[in-house]
Amino acid sequence: MSEQPTSDSIQSKSIAVAVAPSISRLLGVVPILPGESADLYQASLDTLIEELGARSVLQVYLAEKIHECLWWMRRYEEQKRATVTTEMVSLLNYGYSRQTRIEAAQTRNTLLANKVDAQIEEALNERGQTFESLRQEAMVAKRMDLLELDLQIALQIKILAGLQASYEVAFNRKANVERMQLQNALLRRNLHPLEVEAVELSQP
Amino acid sequence: MTSPKRTAANQRNAERSSGPRTDAGKRRSSVNAMRHGLTTSIETSLWVPHLQSLQALLESDGLNPPEARELALCILNYERNVQSHRKLHHAIRHLRRAANQLTKKCKGLTI
Numbered sequence: 001m002s003e004q005p006t007s008d009s010i011q012s013k014s015i016a017v018a019v020a021p022s023i024s025r026l027l028g029v030v031p032i033l034p035g036e037s038a039d040l041y042q043a044s045l046d047t048l049i050e051e052l053g054a055r056s057v058l059q060v061y062l063a064e065k066i067h068e069c070l071w072w073m074r075r076y077e078e079q080k081r082a083t084v085t086t087e088m089v090s091l092l093n094y095g096y097s098r099q100t101r102i103e104a105a106q107t108r109n110t111l112l113a114n115k116v117d118a119q120i121e122e123a124l125n126e127r128g129q130t131f132e133s134l135r136q137e138a139m140v141a142k143r144m145d146l147l148e149l150d151l152q153i154a155l156q157i158k159i160l161a162g163l164q165a166s167y168e169v170a171f172n173r174k175a176n177v178e179r180m181q182l183q184n185a186l187l188r189r190n191l192h193p194l195e196v197e198a199v200e201l202s203q204p
Numbered sequence: 205m206t207s208p209k210r211t212a213a214n215q216r217n218a219e220r221s222s223g224p225r226t227d228a229g230k231r232r233s234s235v236n237a238m239r240h241g242l243t244t245s246i247e248t249s250l251w252v253p254h255l256q257s258l259q260a261l262l263e264s265d266g267l268n269p270p271e272a273r274e275l276a277l278c279i280l281n282y283e284r285n286v287q288s289h290r291k292l293h294h295a296i297r298h299l300r301r302a303a304n305q306l307t308k309k310c311k312g313l314t315i
Contacts, residue, residue, distance in 0.1 A: 021261055027254055027283055057265040061279070062310065068286075155296060159303040166310035 023061040031068055033075075041071065052167065062167045069160035076153045083145050085111045087138035092123050242288055242298040251280045271313065278306045 024031070032041050045067045054063040089108050102123050110117050116131060124131060139146065206214075224230045238244075246252060255276055262272035285302040288295045 021264075023258065023261065023279060026257055026261060027280075029283065057261055058267075058275075058310070058313075065282075151296075155300065158300065162303055162307035166307040169311040170313050 021057055022064075023057060024064050031064075031071065044071075056171075059167070059171055062163055062170075066160060066163045066167070069156045069163065072156045073153050073160075076149045076156070080146055080149050082112065083142050083149070084135065084138045087142045088134050091134060091137055091141070092120075092127065092129075240288060240292055240295065240298075242285060242295060246277050246280045246284070249280075249284065251284050254280060267313065275309050275313070278302075278309045282306045 032038055045064060048067045048070075049060060049063045052059070052063050052066075054060045085108055088111060089102075089104050092102055092107070093104065102119055107120060110120065124134065129137075224233045241249065246255065255273075258276040258279060259269070259272045262275055263269060265272075267275065282299075282302040282305070285295060285299040289299045
């Protein structure tokens with residue numbers, strides 16, 4: 001059975017990562033925006049660094065940048081969701097007087113939590129809408145904003161792919177060479193029982 | 205269409221004009237054409253104070269000095285573009301280019 005990481009182990013890992021010299025720290029990069037959890041960011045970054053096995057300064061920097069791209073993609077996805085939800089609430093209130101309007105902030109929070117309360121059900125019935133039709137209408141109304149966010153996500157994906165590829169090429173090259181040498185040795189060993197002589201090709 | 209008299213007057217006025225005269229004016233007008241500064245060299249940008257320490261940090265990581273300097277320039281350029289990307293709408297292509305430069309540089313490292 002694998003051991004679950006305790007909060008102490010996460011904390012000690014974070015401290016170890018924080019103490020190591022870092023390019024981002026040198027440049028004073030603040031990766032989180034107001035309202036975001038620094039602990040959550042650090043915990044997820046530490047996990048990625050551990051997964052990639054990043055040890056050197058440059059490895060950690062590339063891991064941080066990869067994580068930043070993933071974080072931005074998550075942000076944009078959340079932004080898309082918030083955009084559609086806010087528009088759905090606006091559509092529910094469109095053309096209604098102040099007295100008959102539903103409370104926007106509360107409704108938005110309910111919808112963002114993937115819930116539909118009695119008030120929203122009633123408003124939908126009154127307006128002859130279903131939840132799906134309202135969402136579709138909101139997406140059509142906000143398509144330019146969604147397109148813009150999709151472009152940003154695509155940009156982050158492109159940067160992410162480049163960073164991942166350079167991490168692979170720059171740091172896993174040695175590991176790949178060793179892996180190939182081991183595979184060759186294994187092949188050579190397997191060829192002996194078949195009485196086929198392995199021929200070493202000289203490198204150009 | 206401009207009359208010959210008007211053209212002659214414009215030319216006379218232009219000859220009299222000598223542009224900014226004070227140092228402050230010259231300094232100010234020297235950046236008249238600058239839009240966002242993302243294409244200027246890092247060595248003349250506000251990021252230059254970080255260059256030396258970043259290069260030293262990369263050298264401590266096992267890179268040779270010229271490689272460390274080039275990589276430091278790429279990293280600073282990327283960070284400058286990331287910062288500007290959040291503020292400027294049209295900075296996408298500059299960020300993409302900076303990211304490409306950084307990834308190419310990392311791929312070519314001899315570690």
